[in-house]
Amino acid sequence: MGQGKHALIFGASGVTGWSFVNEMLNDYPQPQIWNRVSALTNRPLTREAAMWPADERLDIVSGIDLLKGSQDELEEVMRSKIPQVNSVTHVYYFAYKANHDLHKELQDAVDMFRRAITAIDHLSSGLEFVVLQTGAKVAKTLSEIDSG
Template sequence: MSSLFIENRTALVFGASGITGWAILREAIKYPTTTAFRRVIGLINRPLDRAVSFLPDDSRLVLAYDIDLTRSIDEVVAKLVDIEGIRDVTEVYFTGMAKVF
């Protein structure tokens, strides 16, 4: 059975303020139907002003700020567990940038 028919789907998008993550947020809200995802969570390192983000005004869209994957695992997990709906995630999209040292 196609994943389109899974009920209560929640998408988690790492790097949601970048061009690819932003596009995934917008598409997840409407494609393939407006009911495909119950919630779409965008993870962002720095604050993003929703008024200038061109993201839809949709109650299913949750933006979580200050998610810095260069921090320790404990710090990142502590931030993630407080995000509304994080425990319901069914799909993960990673579009963040990684620094290679």
Template structure:
């Protein structure tokens, strides 16, 4: 079994959960790529709710409000780096792969900051008032400093849209709130509204074969 240890920070998020699930669901461990996978989250979670194929995941809990997000994440990254570097035997093998997002391009600011396409060269030109509101710039500085003069490096992956569900990033809820505020005379009023993913109705007879096939059944 390989001695490589995969540590996934933010393992309960959309990207982090998918990374851990991939590491545990496929042949990375069986093939000897990793001997251990550790999942780190910022608040306690129920292991069963994560639906990971693992018997002994390790969780680390932190908490903080929205205003303290940058300080919290920067502190976690700094402590993580110091902890990893304290493992002298692991020094030559350390690889860091932070997963960031398009928030680092300022897309959460109304109207945005940059015009598409979003090129990697833009990340270092965020205005100060926005750069201080996201943890990505400080994380990059920490990683660059920790790697300087050492035989290792780091890389950052910045995906566009990540398909998944998190309560605080519920796009459907945001669209619903916007629609209700946009046309108050047509929304609400004690009415019930059905929501569906297709214009035409469907039957269980039609859906069941597809559901069964998804699980490999007939």
């Protein structure tokens, strides 16, 4: 079964995270590379709602708040909720938390990423690879665009 790779996708319910999970379950980039795919979402998500294929390699883990509690508490939650977290080899980080205060949104983004990667670094000695997608969702009204 597979080549021993375990992908952990933070933000799996978003557009990018969803597509990464879907492609991995369809054996991208090569057949049988992934032994396990762990899809993390903050809000509940079922395989049926996500329209991912029925696949024994998939674990959907909901309800991990990357900003809640101490670092040790976050690591304990991840250890208890993510099956075989100690075997994670690849992390794809797409988690996002919107906030009307852009400074708070940025601080939350930095804190979430720092805490998540620190946790997985402590929990999985086989970590090989981390992908971080960056950017922001900024919406302006037409009047704001016209005025400046």
